[in-house]
Amino acid sequence: ETGVTQSPTHLIKTRGQQVTLRCSSQSGHNTVSWYQQALGQGPQFIFQYYREEENGRGNFPPRFSGLQFPNYSSELNVNALELDDSALYLCASGAGGRLTGELFFGEGSRLTVL
Amino acid sequence: KNQVEQSPQSLIILEGKNCTLQCNYTVSPFSNLRWYKQDTGRGPVSLTIMTFSENTKSNGRYTATLDADTKQSSLHITASQLSDSASYICVVSAGPGTYKYIFGTGTRLKVLA
Numbered sequence: 364e365t366g367v368t369q370s371p372t373h374l375i376k377t378r379g380q381q382v383t384l385r386c387s388s389q390s391g392h393n394t395v396s397w398y399q400q401a402l403g404q405g406p407q408f409i410f411q412y413y414r415e416e417e418n419g420r421g422n423f424p425p426r427f428s429g430l431q432f433p434n435y436s437s438e439l440n441v442n443a444l445e446l447d448d449s450a451l452y453l454c455a456s457g458a459g460g461r462l463t464g465e466l467f468f469g470e471g472s473r474l475t476v477l
Numbered sequence: 478k479n480q481v482e483q484s485p486q487s488l489i490i491l492e493g494k495n496c497t498l499q500c501n502y503t504v505s506p507f508s509n510l511r512w513y514k515q516d517t518g519r520g521p522v523s524l525t526i527m528t529f530s531e532n533t534k535s536n537g538r539y540t541a542t543l544d545a546d547t548k549q550s551s552l553h554i555t556a557s558q559l560s561d562s563a564s565y566i567c568v569v570s571a572g573p574g575t576y577k578y579i580f581g582t583g584t585r586l587k588v589l590a
Contacts, residue, residue: 365520396578405481405566405580406521419577453520466511468520 365389367456367469375475376444384439384472386454395437396466397429398453406453412437441474449476479504481569483581491589494557498584500550500567508570512541512552515564515583524552524565557588 366389376382388395394413398406408421412431426442435456441448451473455466481502490496502510509528513521525534525541527550533542538555554561564583571577 365522367520398578398580403582405582407580408578411578419572421577451518455520465523465526468513468522470520471518 365467365469367454367467369452369454369469369472371472372470373473373475375477377477378444378446380444380476381440381442382444382474384441384452384454384474386437386439386456386469388435388437388456389467392456392458392467393435394457395431395435396455396457397437397439398455399423399448400451400453400471401447402450409439444476446476449474479569479571479577479579481567481579481581483565483567483584485584486582487585487587489587489589490557492557492559496554496557496586498552498554498565498567498586500552500581502548502550502567502569502579502581504548504569504571504579506571507545507548508572510541510543510550511568511570512539512550513566513568515566517563521566554586557586559588559590562586562588 368387370385396411397409400406411419415431428440430438451471453471455468457466484499511526512524515521524539527543540553543550566583567581
């Protein structure tokens with residue numbers, strides 16, 4: 364049990380729709396990062412937020428956007444969904460915004476785009 | 478290009494045996510290297526984190542090594558158990574300044590009774 368919760372656990376959308384995924388961080392953690400994991404692949408880093416500011420981004424288009432709230436919970440928004448967006452989306456929380464800190468992962472939100 | 482490559486892709490061993498998983502990376506600037514265990518359909522769980530100056534780190538039956546000169550790491554699992562069946566993912570952090578995590582595709586380990 365990492366103390367990181369994600370919702371929803373599963374959802375189905377159609378191409379062109381928009382989706383919002385949510386993540387509640389472990390208590391005391393001010394850093395959250397999001398990842399996309401396609402079936403049989405390793406996670407791909409989407410972006411990281413530290414104290415409500417994005418401080419790192421992977422190679423994802425602008426239709427992947429995020430928010431971190433004052434209570435350090437977070438959202439991942441994906442616009443104009445494509446079939447290839449079908450994946451497990453993981454969030455991880457940590458402390459301090461540093462890369463050397465421990466990351467605690469949630470169980471993920473599985474998105475299916477039809 | 479920042480990359481993390483793991484080998485083998487998959488591995489089957491008998492319970493009680495030892496095994497070693499490999500990770501090679503071309504990430505710069507290097508910040509740290511982590512090994513995670515991921516059960517199917519679950520989130521990854523951290524096993525070890527090593528910075529540039531650390532050569533080895535243990536966590537129970539798991540021992541990770543790092544050679545920053547050759548940019549190679551290994552994860553050794555001793556006296557394997559059925560519960561070790563999972564994917565093992567190597568993650569290299571690029572930074573400071575870039576704040577990126579580069580994940581390998583993982584090694585799928587199956588331990589048989």
